[in-house]
Amino acid sequence: MKPHSAGSDLNSHISSNSTPINTPCRNILIHGFCKYADKGCIFTHDLTKPSVATTMPVETTKNIPSQPKSAPVASPLPLSKKKFNLKTPSFTPGGTDLSGISKPLLPPKVIKSTSFVTSNLLASKSVSSFDFQSLPTFTPSASTSEATLDSSVASLAIESPALPPSPLNGHSIHMGNITNFPVQYQLYAPEAMSIPIKPNERLVHDYFMPSELRELLLRKNEVCFQNIPNSTFPPFVGAYQSLMPLDISIDKTRLDFGYTTWLYKALSNIDGNFYSLRRIEGYRLDDLSPIDVVMDNWKNVASPYITNIYDCFPSNQFNDDSLIFVYDFCPLSKTLQEYHFLAKSPVNEQILWNYVVQILLALSSIHKCGLAARIVDPKRILLLPGNKVKLNSLGIFDVMDFNTNSATIEELQQKDFQDLGFLLISLACGSSSAPKQPEKSLKFMSTVFSDEFIRFITCLIHTETTNISSKQLISQITPRVIDFFRKSQYSQDNYQLELCKALENSRCFRVLTKLGFINSRSHNGLDKNWSEGSIRYILSLFRDYVFHQVDENGNPVIDLSHVLECLKKADAGTDEKVLLVSRNEKNCFIIKYTQLKECIDLSMEDLSKI
Template sequence: MSLYSNPTQSGSAAIPIVAPTSEKEIPKNVPSKYSTQDSKARTCRNLIIHGYCKYEGKGCKFNHDLNKSTSPPNSPETAKSKLSVNSPVFKPSTILSTISPEVVNAPPFIPKNQLNVVDETPITPPSAPGSPQKRLFYDSGEHEYDADISMFDPTIGFYPSQPLTSPKPFLLSSGGVKGHGLNALANSFASLVLNNKATPFSALDTLPDTTTQHTNNTSYFTNSHYANPFLYQSQQTLIPQPLQYHLYTSPLPHVSNLHPHQKTIHAFFMSDHLREELQQKNEVTLSSVNAKDFNLPEELHVYHSLYPLDLRQGKSVKIFGYPSFTYKSICNVDGRVYCLRRIEGFRLTNEIAMSTIESWRRIRHANIVSIREAFTTKAFGDHSLVFVYDYHPLSQTLFDKHFSSPIQNAVQIQGVSANIPETVLWSYIVQLASAIKTIHASNLAARMIEPTKILLTGKNRIRVNCCGIMDMLAFDGGKNIHYYQQEDLLHFGHLIISLACNSLTSIHNLPKSIELISRQYSHDLKNVILYLISKPTPDKTIDDVVTMIAPKILHEINSAHHYNDFLESELSKELENGRLVRLLCKFGFINERPEFDMDPSWSETGDRYLIKLFRDYVFHQVDEHGYPVVDMSHVLTCLNKLDTGVDERIMLMSRDEQSCLIVSYKEIKNCIDSAFRDLSRRK
């Protein structure tokens, strides 16, 4: 006895198989193919899915008038017409009746936890014929989906609000299978037998979850009307709402083995990661608050739009001896954004102290936050001293980065080692040594080498912050500069120990900390630290440190150059885009200006007609089937050639295809330039 049979009376492209209750009850004259009348009675699925059918009036046999729909898609009548297979040997159980042959071979697609949910679902009797899930598989092969809806775009993802689409491969009787529905069905069952030789059909009673699973799976690919509520529930809990930045980032296309001459679209633009970072920095730079809400002055000297950067409660006076506050603000002289640091309650008694800022202003170093000016103010209702520094958006202090994260706390509590990699430590050492060397060479002292006053402004990129403040707050006319310089070296050493041991308290037990460092890091690193924390002597200088770390400096220079190369190449990509945007703007200005419609000198003949045809050539090409050609590389190639005005000739064709022109890019470029000049001259 064969497990399936070819119903000879059926010439159908796709034969639905639905639970015959018994051999005797097999309907005898059920047409396996919908008659034209049936088709007319059935509402077109394109209408249901998309709200319109592009084949309406062009041969689609289904009903397009919703009001006229005599039997709704799920009505028993409609369902009845689907019960069409004549299979005398097929005795499926009630559960089997809901299983499509494709179900058994369906690829596992569903997340585990969703399967769990499904597993726990009690076996339900088969849903009414024509229920959504069934219709999904048993749909007539006559009914073709639009090509565009059968594509699954992985970049879109599925969110409850989005209509889900239905790809052809999951439909037994989709266009590709049309005419082979029966064979496909038969093959499916054949493979079912092969794969489950020892499994009698009754054993399929134990497969309800497969059935449900599959219906759920395929729900991913069905339209939203037929979506399984289970899926949606778990979708809602599983898939987080997209981040705002998903608008700017896109995954790489699923393409491997590109030919050498092929490029992905990403190759033309700045990397997503860099773009997102810059985007975030811009966003932070432009953020603002209502000054009144934060009890801030509307204007402060030449600065306005104050925005508090330090929202931490409880101001520490440990560093400066006074509470300090940090604000982002905009300067109304140059329109730039600056960082203001206010020292609260400080009354400047010695005017000469202000002159120390001059020496600091002259220092320009990549690892020092530059100071612009300092002034006193009563705008906050007290005597405050304000220092103005360059603003570095999205910066973090070394304290925030390495000593305040929950991971770091957990590490401290559990005593687990989560060391900063040695390369990062060397990078910090080299940058700090470079900053301190410049400061000491200017006969100044940083007096600020501590984790909360070193900013991390990029990946491993640090800058000494708050320079010059202590020189004003504890003004001594530079008498103790050598002492402070020695202190800088000592604090430098302490900072590296804290970072290496992952603990700020490690400097209180130096022998143990050094032992730990010697176990975890190289000998060279330990030697530098030992030198930095050695007893101050007149011979102990930053120059010695620089000599000691010379090989690491070379490495740092190399890394910096590499990164510079990377940034430069990213920049060059956007440079091209800027050039092309200018060209596109010119196009936009010139083409189809309504106000010149009646103006013969601006008519769409001659030069301007050429431009219009070129626009069609670049953007509006269609393939042999009349489908739009959306080829970005064609656009970029054309625009680049146009911009450089190459001699290459192209053939432009009128829209009615009655005339064509052969012109060079150079000629088109001249036309565009002259048209744009004309436009600019017109008043």
């Protein structure tokens, strides 16, 4: 309540009603004293006397009859002039006796709910110390859809509610670590769009690499970094380490090149790249001169359809005499035998023509250098993603038969063409024994394949008498070669387009990293307000302009195209102007992207000087 006013208000009140009433003065109740007690305040200042106001509602105090004039006026208490009076009774609210409270203060639903107790705590009342060595090893399955939790882990699993969809259409930042289990590639793929979009609209993944290409590259990286912990393989074989077997089955009775062979993936200590090592077990080479000659011959062969040979050396790291050949490592590759004969993958004439063009181009490069492949066999031809083939294990026969081979190079080259014809027959018939009866196999193939394909295979298997060259064979299938290069050019253009996207993303990442170093930095050396002063304040406003915009309703604006456009302009330093407004709308700047780029560069220079 507002205290009584002094002067005329008080005099008029006393003159109109000078009879004291038995009502406590509110100045006493509020302030502990009344400075008008000696100046004619008509209210009682003795709180020890019972008053009518304490037993009657406030609104009825207006009708209380005035006391007779002979009634003595209560003398005021000798209160101090201080604002707070120590004699004021302490505040004691009604019903403060808490001793009789027996009901709990929590809601009934919370009291009735059972507390969460894990299954291993229910088994024993005492909780022992955590022993991580006693936990079972987690071994996930090859497929993420078939992966199951261990029973001990599943007992602790709590079902969590589904997260809302990401505003960036499923794209999330993923930091890849080398793990011993397959990466969940579905985390990289965008969510499928169920609503059709307009031609002028774009999705988030339109700005980035396609999901199929991204998954392919991730799978290649995963294969490259796979290793075997606690491996029994030699730690070093020549200049190579971290050996990883690439053979599907371990069969020592299988003989390639007349010996038991093994294939490994290894890391080079010289250049840090991955290579494949072909080991010829039990082969002893006393004279190393054939290695030098063969390596000098094959280093001049350059073709994208062969695995280049880099080195050859004997080794006793496997506790025996072995000969090691070093080739390019092709991740996610399979031999034609594994893909078509073991996996029973279907084949058609278009796929076979694709194989023919690539193998002929590889043979053309080899024969031009005066060499022969001698390995046109489904077990030694690799198939890469995208139906690309490579001739593998080149030069092995040249080293092993260096002193015993009596055939001329022309005969060996004609044998390459004949082996190519037998390879096509076996792939077309789906049987490795089909080349043993070529005429019968060609008759069967004539019911499925075109006459052009049959005539070409017939020409290949009879090259011993015709003595044809690779150039003549390529001229016979010129339309097929043109069609192959046309598709290759389309694929090259597509990869170049995706490379341009990666180039733009790297630009944005550099600018974004610089802004992350500069903005909201608590201190820089002795300056605690470094990020909010001078030109850094403009960069903080630019950050709000790029990432913290809101619409007219105050909702956040999540526009990826706006972010990419601003970051690219800041990286290029264009002459376009931008309006930057502070959050309290008291500061406003019109600045060019050129000046913003200068601010970023100067701020980074200041950071680098610390």
